[in-house]
Amino acid sequence: MAEEEEDSELSDKHKVEIAKWFLLNSPPGEIKYVAKDVKSILNNDDLYNEAASEAFPFYNKSHLISIQMANRSGDVLVTSFGELDGDAFLEPRTAQVAIVDHVKQVCTDVRPATDEELATPYVEEFRCNLDIELLKYVEEAYPKGVCSVYCINGKDVEAPGSNFELAVVISAARHSPQNFCNGSWSSVWNIEFKYDQQAVEVKGKMQVGAHYFEEGNVQLDAKHECKDTILFQTPEECAVAITTIIRHHEAEYFASLEASYLNLSDSTFKDLRRKLPVTRTLFPWNNTLQFSLTRDISKELGIGK
Numbered sequence: 001m002a003e004e005e006e007d008s009e010l011s012d013k014h015k016v017e018i019a020k021w022f023l024l025n026s027p028p029g030e031i032k033y034v035a036k037d038v039k040s041i042l043n044n045d046d047l048y049n050e051a052a053s054e055a056f057p058f059y060n061k062s063h064l065i066s067i068q069m070a071n072r073s074g075d076v077l078v079t080s081f082g083e084l085d086g087d088a089f090l091e092p093r094t095a096q097v098a099i100v101d102h103v104k105q106v107c108t109d110v111r112p113a114t115d116e117e118l119a120t121p122y123v124e125e126f127r128c129n130l131d132i133e134l135l136k137y138v139e140e141a142y143p144k145g146v147c148s149v150y151c152i153n154g155k156d157v158e159a160p161g162s163n164f165e166l167a168v169v170i171s172a173a174r175h176s177p178q179n180f181c182n183g184s185w186s187s188v189w190n191i192e193f194k195y196d197q198q199a200v201e202v203k204g205k206m207q208v209g210a211h212y213f214e215e216g217n218v219q220l221d222a223k224h225e226c227k228d229t230i231l232f233q234t235p236e237e238c239a240v241a242i243t244t245i246i247r248h249h250e251a252e253y254f255a256s257l258e259a260s261y262l263n264l265s266d267s268t269f270k271d272l273r274r275k276l277p278v279t280r281t282l283f284p285w286n287n288t289l290q291f292s293l294t295r296d297i298s299k300e301l302g303i304g305k
Contacts (some may be wrong), residue, residue: 001292005167009014010048012044012247013236014023014041014080015042015044015047016047016050016051019038019042019047019048019051019052019055020051020054020055020057020295021090021151022034022038022040023035023051023055023056024055024058024059025198026059027176027182027209027211027219028173028174028184028209028210029062029177029179029182029184029185029212030182031055031056031059032105034179035048035052035056035103037258038051040197045244047134051210052103053102053103056102056105057086057087057102060100061078061079061080062085063184063186063209063258064077064078064079064169064171064186064188065077065078065105065171065173065273066078066171066173067098067105067106068098068107069091069096069107069110070097070098070099070107070108070109070110070153070200071076071110072226073094073096073256074093074094075090075091075093075146076091076096076098076100076101076107077089077091077147077148077169077171079148079150079169079269081167081169082096082148082150082153083264085116087099087100087101087102088100090113090117090150090242091113092113092118092119092127092131092147092148092150092151092184093131093149095113095118096110096111096112096119097110097111097112097113097269098110099111101192118155119138119151119155120155120156120157120158121158122155122157122158122159123151123154123155123164124151126164126193126238126239127149127150127151127166127236128235129235129238130149130166130168130191130235130238130239130242130243131147131149131241132239133239133240133242133243134147134149134168134239134243134246137149137168137187137243137246137247137274138172138293141247141250142170142172142185143172144172144173144174145170145171145172145185146170146171146172147168147169147170147171148168148169149166149167149168150166150167151164151165151166151167151168152165152167152190153165154193161195161270163192163193163196164192164193165190165191165192165193165194167188167189167190167191168187168188168189168191168242168246169186169187169189170185170186170187170188170189170246171184171185171186172184172185173184173185178290179214180212180213180214181210181212181214181252182210183209183210183211183220184206184208184209184210185205185206185207186206186207187204187205187207187246188204189196189202189203189204189211189242189246189248190202190203190204191206191242193232193238195232197232198231198232199229199230199231200229200231200232200238200241200242201225201227201228201229202223202227202228202230202245202246202282203226203227203239204225204226204231204246204249204250205223205224205225206223206225206226206249206250206253207221207222207223207224208220208221208257209221220290221244222257224253226249226253228245228249230245242261245269249261254303256263257299
């Protein structure tokens, strides 16, 4: 019996993997609450630290969390587009690099970005103009939104004639655990400047996450992708055109979500249950004696005599 209990005991490696799973699947803004419970269940600091050190960086980047920089000069987005190494992230608007403690979700230090970490003046002109227009849109559309524009390909391009690529990241969150709800919005836009085709290709991915847990557990995880194209123009003209595209597609997606919620009670909820039983006929509650089981029970109990 003792040998069976010993065999059924989880290995430390298995415990760490289970802990990581719970941490990585935490709803938006709730990983610290989950981590507290996981640490208590594991009751082993070494195992918890191992799981947390692997799960938190992945969670932070996948949820595009924003962290205030240590010098209070703004917020830095924790995203793979700005990742320089495991805990250093570029903030291109201020040309700074933030050192992040992933588990505590705080910025511990800030340093100036080097020339090698930044784009050339030619690419930077496109990036900066787009950042200015995007910031106007985000401040208008997302009260607590944060945005950034990164050069992810061709940052060494110094003059017209070559292709390069920018990435727009928008992240907004509203956490209200005291009201039993948390939510987040994120969108990533890959923008390819194709000089040879005199075109700019825009591809977007939007994701909405929400968790409502008052006397229940309801979660939303919705995703949407889209694409568009504009002509290759001046930096100022491209910035306005790209921001207009982003505004249009995000507003359109918001409208579709709102419409689906308005129809939720009339369509979706009704579709969750079968309208007719497998016999394809309504159950005759007013005359249940036609069923053999009912007749047999009534006969045994002497009902109806």
